Amino acid sequence: MAFADRPATPATVRRHNARLVLGQVRDHGPRSRADLARDTGLVKAAISGIVADLIEAGLLAETGPAPAGGRGRPMTLLTLDGGPAVALGVEVNVDYLSAVAVTLGGEIVLRERVAVHSPSPEEARKAIAVIAEGLGRPLLGACVAVPGLVDPDTATVRHAPNLHWREVEVAGWLPGGLACDNDANLAVVAEHRRGAPADSAYLTGTVGIGAGLLVDGRVYRGGSGYAGEIGHMPIAGNDARCGCGRTGCWEAVVGLEALLRRIDPGVTGTYDEKVAALVSRAEAADPATLEALCDHGTWLGRGAAALTNLLNPSALILGGFFADLAPWFLDxxxxxLDAHVLAADLAPCELRLSSLGVTAASLGAADLVLNRVFADPL
Known part of the structure; x- marks a missing residue:
């Protein structure tokens, strides 16, 4: 919610103050009305009205009184409520569909991943509808993550080459509406929510390679909203053919399918099965696998060095199968990175392995829904 270029009406001020109050409870746990007045700087009468609005909206609830610390009666505490409602996040990818449902208080009540094979928009729509209906809970909102060029303002997938989607409008896929964003953008949101620095770069490690870029705690989208398509940097030579139809893309040498083609083109199955097969070969110290992973680390490092030189992130986060196979290619x-990042000695970039696995994007999608609720609760 922005106030720029227009006067602040009583309604907009009340919404702004509601955001402050709800944020205090989210960030610090159960609070009394006196706590909220002290920490927000709002007068007690304003706090009482805002708390009443948030309780009526189902976002706050009164709990048992806090233990008395001395004189006076115990104070009633307020906590996040939301009732049974959840935020639903879904990632649609080439080999899997991942779903996460999170309550207003952050409890994960659904974490599900199903195998798919290059789902069409209609197949994805039906799958998301089934998941939403199966929850048996009201939705605070829902968001889908897609690997490709996305216009989040209209919830339209402009171009997702690995899914073969073009100009797919997803907003109407659910009765209450469906938001949409790029998978890497949402993954870096999830990482930041769980402790990653405010200036971070997240590399997806799936069939395709994208980057989620966080600058000062905000997703960097570029001039038209399509920043982060780093997998299509032309650094891999003319023999490397990419799923986008071009040659030389970085993705064509560091994506999962590229690694499988080098190690064993016969490996098939779900995303989990493919990654498990690679991990098993690496753990068995298969010479061909170890050599391929060493080369993989070199190619991954070349692209990561370019990204680091350009953005100077505080942290570079390896997601997806990159995190699973990192022990064999980190060196x-x-x-x-040491050889090609100019500021390597002056401003070291922390290399982090994602602990969220392939749920990062779907979790970030659910986080986005919750962020919108907290940003404008009334």
Whole structure:
């Protein structure tokens, strides 16, 4: 919610103050009305009215009184409520569909991943509808993550080459509406919510490679909203053919399918099965697998060095299968970063392995819904 270029009406001021109050409870846990007045700087009468609005909206609830610390009667505490309502986040990818449902208080009540194979928009729509209906809970909102160029303002997938989607409008897929954003953008939101620095770069590690870029705590989208398509940097040579139809893309040498083609083109199955097969070969110290992973680290490091030189992130986060296979390619990756990042000694970039796995984007999608609720609760 922005106030720029227009006067603040009593209604907009009340919404702004409601955001402050709800944020205090989210960030600090159960609070009394006196706590909220002290910490927000609002007068007690204003707090009483705002709390009443938030209780009526189903976002706050009164709990038992806090233990008395001395004189006076115990104070009634306020806590996040939301009732049974949840935020639903879904990622649609080439090999899987991942779903997460989160309550207003942050409890994950659904974490599900199903195998798919290049789902069409209609197949994805039906799958998301089934998940939403199966929750048996009202939705605070829903968001879908897609690997490709997305216009989040209209919830339209402009171009997702690995899914073969073009100009797909998803807003009407659910009765209450459906938001949409790029998978890497949402993954870096999830990482930041769980402790990653405010200036971070997240690399997806799935069939395709994208980057979620966080600058000062906000997703960097570029001039038209399509920043982060780093997988299509032309650094891999003319023999590397990419799923987008071009040659030389970075994704064509560091994506999961590229690694499988080098190690064993016969490996098939779900995303989890493919990654498990690679991990098993690496753990068995298969020479061909270890050599391929070493080269993988070198190629990954070259692209990561370019990204680091350009943005100077505080942290570079490896997601998806990158995190699973990192023990076998981190050394050559670090060597490339040391050799090609100009500020490597002056401003070291923390290399982090995502602990969220392939749920990062769907979790970030649910976080986006919750962020919108907290940003404008009334």
């Amino acid at each position: 050559p990756l670090r060597a490339e």
